[in-house]
Amino acid sequence: MPTIVVEVMPKAELLDPQGKAVAGVLGRLGKTRFTSVRLGKRFELTVDGPVDEAVLAEVRELADSVLSNAVIEDVVGIHVVGADSTVGVSA
Amino acid sequence: MPTIVVEVMPKAELLDPQGKAVAGVLGRLGKTRFTSVRLGKRFELTVDGPVDEAVLAEVRELADSVLSNAVIEDVVGIHVVGADSTVGVSA
Numbered sequence: 001m002p003t004i005v006v007e008v009m010p011k012a013e014l015l016d017p018q019g020k021a022v023a024g025v026l027g028r029l030g031k032t033r034f035t036s037v038r039l040g041k042r043f044e045l046t047v048d049g050p051v052d053e054a055v056l057a058e059v060r061e062l063a064d065s066v067l068s069n070a071v072i073e074d075v076v077g078i079h080v081v082g083a084d085s086t087v088g089v090s091a
Numbered sequence: 092m093p094t095i096v097v098e099v100m101p102k103a104e105l106l107d108p109q110g111k112a113v114a115g116v117l118g119r120l121g122k123t124r125f126t127s128v129r130l131g132k133r134f135e136l137t138v139d140g141p142v143d144e145a146v147l148a149e150v151r152e153l154a155d156s157v158l159s160n161a162v163i164e165d166v167v168g169i170h171v172v173g174a175d176s177t178v179g180v181s182a
Binding site for chain 2: 008009019025026036043049067
């Protein structure tokens, strides 16, 4: 069954305490080439049946309304992995 | 500056309570074509300077040791976005 991946990140202008914490760890490990770290979410939705435009439109709507909080997050990617995918995707 | 995206998911065989909770919401909304939902993490590491094999090897090591818990999670993707990327990547 195909899987649709939805990627959600905190809005760029917002403080990202979790990302800052990870960046702090990298700094203490001496990994100073990484100037910032941001931490978001990655959903994998398994779909029963082929993925067509209608399914993708439904996922885009769910991504905005259920899988992310539009006030503090952006949906940065939606793509299909696995069999039966008939369409390309952009977030 | 280039950004390296690291994607981490819970191991497939493990219970994913957060994913189950989201799947429950989709079910209650009548979105029954989605048979399962899994929820993982998406990191964006901003790199000061070009991304070459050495940087990617460093990120791969950090992905396994710092950005994920190898007991319960798998690193499922590492890819470069943005300028100055000179190499392709696979997790």
